[in-house]
Amino acid sequence: GESVGLHLPTLSVQEGDNSIINCAYSNSASDYFIWYKQESGKGPQFIIDIRSNMDKRQGQRVTVLLNKTVKHLSLQIAATQPGDSAVYFCAEIYSYQKVTFGIGTKLQVIP
Amino acid sequence: NAGVTQTPKFQVLKTGQSMTLQCAQDMNHNSMYWYRQDPGMGLRLIYYSASEGTTDKGEVPNGYNVSRLNKREFSLRLESAAPSQTSVYFCASSEQPFTGKLFFGSGTQLSVL
Numbered sequence: 001g002e003s004v005g006l007h008l009p010t011l012s013v014q015e016g017d018n019s020i021i022n023c024a025y026s027n028s029a030s031d032y033f034i035w036y037k038q039e040s041g042k043g044p045q046f047i048i049d050i051r052s053n054m055d056k057r058q059g060q061r062v063t064v065l066l067n068k069t070v071k072h073l074s075l076q077i078a079a080t081q082p083g084d085s086a087v088y089f090c091a092e093i094y095s096y097q098k099v100t101f102g103i104g105t106k107l108q109v110i111p
Numbered sequence: 112n113a114g115v116t117q118t119p120k121f122q123v124l125k126t127g128q129s130m131t132l133q134c135a136q137d138m139n140h141n142s143m144y145w146y147r148q149d150p151g152m153g154l155r156l157i158y159y160s161a162s163e164g165t166t167d168k169g170e171v172p173n174g175y176n177v178s179r180l181n182k183r184e185f186s187l188r189l190e191s192a193a194p195s196q197t198s199v200y201f202c203a204s205s206e207q208p209f210t211g212k213l214f215f216g217s218g219t220q221l222s223v224l
Contacts, residue, residue, distance in 0.1 A: 008151070032211050043115070043201050043215030044154070089153065093211030101153035 023090035134202030
């Protein structure tokens, strides 16, 4: 809901432009990474995942990049649409058991 | 296809009151979870149930209890609510083997006055 958006970094993007959302993770031994999308008043929803032995994965209009050297993950959204407005957060999974979530980035799409 | 269903969506309690948050999933998942979400923090795990009949503490279990009623249902109980438990609560479930991919309910916004 609205309280989730407080204190979050915000990215404002013009409709039709590409968006890049970044995430720094903490555990260099994490096996797997996931991006979630959370719309206002809803629960998080899986977008795309990537295994630690990959550096790029593409989905429909979304691409995730993994840079293990600097422990950085990014989500690229092509041709951003108003329906993409949401909070996006990454999750790192260690040993296929422990899940650590980032605090998220709020994406605002300007029509 | 309902997925994960949580009730209620909103709740206001006075300090010291008790309540139970209900969760049910229809995806035949073995594992279920309760998370809380607070401003400026990532989702934090309260309790989880790897399978029917088992429950384990997560990162922030104090002040909560859970019951895995059957494979479908996993409830979270606040015995004596405190203002620090004001939060948005999410139930989730996952497939086996676990990959980290969680299926979330729509949340319960709880305020404790």
